[in-house]
Amino acid sequence: MILRRPFFWLIALTIAVFAAAPRGADVELRESLLLAAVYITLASNLNLMLGYAGYVNFGSIVFFGLGGYFCVYFMGTLGWGLVPAALVAGVAVSAAALVFGWGILRLRGVHFALATIGVNEGVMAFVTNFQPWGGSTGIYLSPELFQPLGGPRQALWIIYYLLVGIMGISLYLSYFVKRSKFGLGLLSIGQNEDAAAVLGVPTPRYKALAYSASAFLPAIAGGLYFFKGAFIQPADAFDLTLSTEAIVITMLGGQGTIVGPALGAYLYEELRGWLLTSETFANFQLVVAGVLLLLIVQFAPDGLMGFFYRRWPRLRRLLE
Amino acid sequence: MLGLAASLVDGVLVGAVYGLAAMGITFIWGVMDVVNLTHGAMIVAGMFGVYLLIAATGVPAYAALAPILVAGFLAGVALYWIAIHRMIGRPPLMSLLSTFSVNLVLIGLGTALWGTVLFNVQVSLPGFRIGRYTFPGTHIMAAVLTAVIAAGLYLFLYRTRAGKAVRAVAANREAAELVGIPTTRILALSCGLGVALAAVSGALIATMFPFTVLSGDAYQLKSFVVTVLGGMGNPTGALVAGVALGLLEGLVTPFMPVSWILVIEFVLFVVVLIAFPGGLLSVGRRRVGAR
Helix, strand or coil: HHHHHHHHHHHHHHHHHHHHHHCCHHHHHHHHHHHHHHHHHHHHHHHHHHHCCCCCCCCCCHHHHHHHHHHHHHCCCCCCCCCHHHHHHHHHHHHHHHHHHHCCCCCCHHHHHHHHHHHHHHHHHHHHHHHHHHHHHHHCHHHHHHHCHHHHHHHHHHHHHHHHHHHHHHHHHHHHHHHCHHHHHHHHHHHHHHHHHHHCCCCHHHHHHHHHHHHHHHHHHHHHHHHCCECCCHHHCCCCHHHHHHHHHHHCCCCCHHHHHHHHHHHHHHHHHHHHHHCCHHHHHHHHHHHHHHHHHHCCHHHHHHHHHCCCCCHHCCCC | HHHHHHHHHHHHHHHHHHHHHHHHHHHEEEEEECCCCCCCHHHHHHHHHHHHHHHHHHHCCCHHHHHHHHHHHHHHHHHHHHHHHCCCCCHHHHHHHHHHHHHHHHHHHHHHHCCCCHHHHCCCCCCECCCCCEHHHHHHHHHHHHHHHHHHHHHHHHCHHHHHHHHHHHHHHHHHHCCCHHHHHHHHHHHHHHHHHHHHHHHHHHHHCCCCCHHHHHHHHHHHHHHHHHHHCCHHHHHHHHHHHHHHHHHCCCCHHHHHHHHHHHHHHHHHHCCCCCCCCCCCCCCCCCC
């Protein structure tokens, strides 16, 4: 019974802390936690590909950005409410990812990774030229769209709680996938794809499904995030930095674990806050992220969780 | 009609430089089975190299190519020892992430130093005029220099001991090690050559088009397209495929806005990857130096 497992409740506790921590006027803490929730959502979903199946998805930000575009378009032009717009955006992006994943599912290893790099460039170039979505200038949302949610101030809180919810679902998704037959198949692909295929794992289908599944929640998060800013443009939506940060976070915490991406996201958000306030480092965020990633890949490919597991092997029983 | 012909000829000239850039990536790929994701950043480094050298010393743009070639080689050797050496023989995931992180550092440094504004290298070279159309002198010069460099690479691979060693390592690393070839040194040398090609092609591109710190991504994508068209690890194929891509750009340019080109190239990239995983121009699996 999954409810008996302490880890199930540990996730619930994390969500509760996120939901309860910022109170009333503490907007600064809320914004910081909101960003952490977005990071955790992106990193946990990236982890489905990177950590479980061993496939780098360099273009994971496409899901976030496209979700944002769909949601903003549905709300601004078609006049939908926030929740249906975000949900349909998630479904649309997930379906697009499935179709695309179906196309590139025959590719393996490096070739798959290259295709995902191209996705970001290709989609960004497409959106920049796509006039219904405002081309390179993007789309502005009217502030009146905040009215149904009780004005801008209350709307920001609602968006925060929704994003925390998305974060929670992401963590549970990682957990359930890992404990399922599907997850076992993905992990075996990560270990040895040929052996997995010989043993009857439908590797192309699983990869495409994992790719599609890892698109759904980031797309919804993107919709909420860009609705919050009431503005979306290609340079923000497909920002290489966020895609990169998701990879750094996953590797920092420990690929293939569930606690890892969350832990990595929290630490990275702390580090980022410190870097942004420091005069010298404000411009060098990418450089710091790059050096960090290089060190992890070269010397500690298992990340922090790998270190903890080696140090305290009993943790394996408690954490996932 | 003449306009289209002129556009095609210009496409071939520019495409040759794409081919040169792609040779850089396909060379490293073929020899050590590593996809060099710093490729785009190294192209940009070449662009800024030519810009800064001209700004600092006032030498003509083409005189700056030699120091850029040397600096690119050294950067490539450094890249090998920093990011690739420990990744040889490990899953491709790791070498991808490793070179990707170096790419981040370079792009991060570039944006911190120069921002993302457009830069321009002024080269005054008389064009070649046919009727109403003028082919820019820089494009002709770039294509000629590409041919020279490609010929040099060919001579190196087939006429020198070190070049033969590179081909041996590409064909079978263990066997090369057994017959006494210092494989690690050869790998570092190959990485240096690949990056030098990327940097020098960047310098040539800078003489033709304006650029920013972030231009590397677009040219890296072009290099990937060329690489999959020409077959991974096949330098000759890369040059031919580069010209083919240039032809395609020349064909498309008169009919649609330039900004759509990247979308078309990406679609082409995915289609070719799926339909011809071995490359359009190679039958079976050809590697660096395989005849």
